[in-house]
Amino acid sequence: MEGDKKINLKTELDGKIIEISIKALERSEILKGMLQDYPDSPELLVKNVKGDDLLKIKEYLEHYEKEEPKEVERPLKSKDFKECVNEFDYQFVSKIANYDELKNLILSANFLNIKPLINLLSANIAHKIKGINTSTIRNTFNIKELNEQEKKQFEEDKIIIEKKEF
Numbered sequence: 001m002e003g004d005k006k007i008n009l010k011t012e013l014d015g016k017i018i019e020i021s022i023k024a025l026e027r028s029e030i031l032k033g034m035l036q037d038y039p040d041s042p043e044l045l046v047k048n049v050k051g052d053d054l055l056k057i058k059e060y061l062e063h064y065e066k067e068e069p070k071e072v073e074r075p076l077k078s079k080d081f082k083e084c085v086n087e088f089d090y091q092f093v094s095k096i097a098n099y100d101e102l103k104n105l106i107l108s109a110n111f112l113n114i115k116p117l118i119n120l121l122s123a124n125i126a127h128k129i130k131g132i133n134t135s136t137i138r139n140t141f142n143i144k145e146l147n148e149q150e151k152k153q154f155e156e157d158k159i160i161i162e163k164k165e166f
Helices: 029-037 051-063 087-094 099-111 115-129 134-140 148-163
Strands: 006-011 017-021 043-046
Touching: 006 051, 017 051, 029 043, 051 087, 051 099, 087 115, 099 115
Parallel strands: 006 043
Antiparallel strands: 006 017
């Protein structure tokens, strides 16, 4: 049966090899495309994703192997994130240790094009920073202040976008 078939993913960054079901892998548009390009390969090389992040992503993908992930309502309907997502999703994000890990997972999910996971993780960030002042957010995410030239460029770009001159 197709859902029982497995394939190895090898991370280029740290060489970790992770076995995953093909059915779960197909939730990632990038991995699905790689599998279509190399259907007889016993292993796919995954770039730009660390092994630890890929293990977490595998957990998410395999959970949703046979069911669609529930979309996170926006704006978030409650101050309690547990009320905004299902139990699995809540437990999944609760295991993320810190903002760096969360950021890496978002970047990895984005690279692998796993939209429901990107949405879940982004909603989790939105929940965490809601009501926090700008300077705390900048410190937490190591975001530097814009210099005067960057501020000017931002305003120019904003005007162009508002006028839809692109």
